[in-house]
């Protein structure tokens with residue numbers, strides 16, 4: 287059961303428990319954090335945009351082409367840190383994954 291360390295848009299910290307196989311977006315949404323996830327995880331809306339902590343970027347599976355293409359169109363994209371939360375499926379080794387919510391598009 288990985289725990290995620292989240293910084294919300296107000297700078298507040300949240301420790302959220304997740305199950306392996308959950309996506310980051312699902313964990314954020316189910317915790318009531320303000321992430322729209324309009325497309326429900328189909329990789330077409332980018333409203334699940336997050337910034338991964340720099341220490342964690344290389345430890346995640348790399349983004350696939352569709353995710354990268356969608357991120358390119360985001361106003362607040364950070365090429366080094368941006369990911370779509372719905373495209374990150376959590377693994378047991380993601381214990382302590384740290385990220386913050388990107389601004390609303």
Ligand code: FES
Pocket residue numbers: 311322323324325326327328329330331332333334370371372373
């Ligand atoms: S929820 Fe729509 S792209 Fe992630």
